[in-house]
Amino acid sequence: MKISFFLLILAICYAYFGYPLLMMALRKIRKCKIIDKRKIFPNISVVIPAYNEEASIRNKLENILLTDYPKDKMEVFVVSDASSDRTDNIVKNFEGKGIKLYRLEKRGGKIAAYRSILPKLNGDIVVFTDATSMLKKDAISNLISNFNDQAVGCAGGLLLYINPDKAFVGEGESKYWDYEKKVRLYESDLCSLPSVSGTLYGIRKSLYPLDMKDDLADDLIAPIKVFKAGYRTVLAHDAICTEYTTLNIKEDMAKRMRITIQNIRGVINQIDILNPFKYGLFSLIIISHKIFRLLVPIFLLLLFAVSLLLAFHSKLFLLISALQILFYATGALKIINAVFYFCLVNFSIFMGIIRFFMGEKVRTWEPIRT
Secondary structure (H helix, E strand, O other): OHHHHHHHHHHHHHHHHHHHHHHHHHHHHOOOOOOOOOOOOOOEEEEEEEOOOOOOHHHHHHHHHOOOOOHHHEEEEEEEEOOOOOHHHHHHOOHHHOEEEEEEOOOOOHHHHHHHHHHHOOOOEEEEEOOOOEEOOOHHHHHHHHHHOOOEEEEEEEEEEEOOOOOHHHHHHHHHHHHHHHHHHHHHHHOOOOOOOOOEEEEEHHHOOOOOOOOOOHHHHHHHHHHHOOOEEEEEEEEEEEEEOOOOHHHHHHHHHHHHHHHHHHHHHOHHHHOHHHHOHHHHHHHHHHHHHHHHHHHHHHHHHHHHHHHOOOHHHHHHHHHHHHHHHHHHOOOOHHHHHHHHHHHHHHHHHHHHHOOOOOOOOOOOOO
C-alpha cells in the first residue's frame, strides 16, 4: 500500500514538474532544431469559424484588416456555422474590404465547417483564428515566416491572456498558461508540438487532415498528423494573439471539460502515436503532456483513498490525509489562487472524463465568454 502511495506521488509530480524538468534537461544536452525563418509572403487563406459571434466579429474583422500581411496575398473567410444572430449581416458589411462570408445552412460544428471550406481556399497555407482572439499587427506575417523552413508543416501562435477585471478565475488561467507556454517552448525546440492553440495557428493546406472526425479537435489532430507526415509543428513565439480570460467558474469548467473529452477521443483516434519505437521523443511528449495530465485527477483521488486507508495504521498518514483535506479546503475557499485553480482544472478534467465515459461527444460549440 505504501508503495502505491509513493508511486502516485511520483506520477503527479512527474506530470507537473518532472516532465518540464526533463524537457529542460534535454534542451540543454540535446541539439535544438533551429527553424529557418524568413519573411515570405505566399498566398494564404485566413479562416475564422463563427457561431453567433455578433459581440466579437466586427472587432475581429477590423483587427484582421489592420495586420501587416499583404492584402493581395491574403483571402479571409468567415465560416458561419448556421449563425442565428447578426453575425452574418455584420460580416457582409465587410465584403467591400475583401472579407468573404461562407455560411453553412445546417449546424455541423467546427470540423465540418473546415472540411467544407478547405477545398474552396486558394492559399498554400491556411491560418485559423478564433473570433474572440485579437492579433498583433505582425502576428500573421511572423507566423508565416516559419513556413520558409520546409520541415515545418504547422505553426502555432503564442496566446497571451488579458484579465482587465482581475477575475479570480482569470488570474489562475493566466498563470497556468504562463507555465504551459514554457513547456510548449521546450517541446517545439526539441521535437514538435503535440497541440496548438486554436486561437491562432497555420498549416500547409496539403497537410490539413480532411478525414478528421467531427467530434475531434483540429488543434490536437492536425499536429499529430503533421508529425506522422514527416513535418514539425513549431511554436511561433512572436506571432502573438490576445484573448480575455474566463470570468467565472462555469465558463472555465465548460472549456476544460470540452477539451478533456476531445483530447481523450483524439488520443484514442491516434492511439498508434503512443508507440515510442515508431515515433520516438514525440511519443514521450504525447504520453507526458496529454496522458499524464488527463490522469492527474484519478491519481489525486487514489492518493487520497490510499492515504485514508494507511491512516488507520499510521499517525504519519493520518497527518498526510489531514493535509490533503486542508489543501482542497484552501482551494474550495479560494484562499490561495494557485491552489484554487489547480483544484478547478483537475475537477473539470475529472468531470470531462466522466462525460466521455457517458458517451458525450463535442461537435458544435457555443460562445461562452461573457
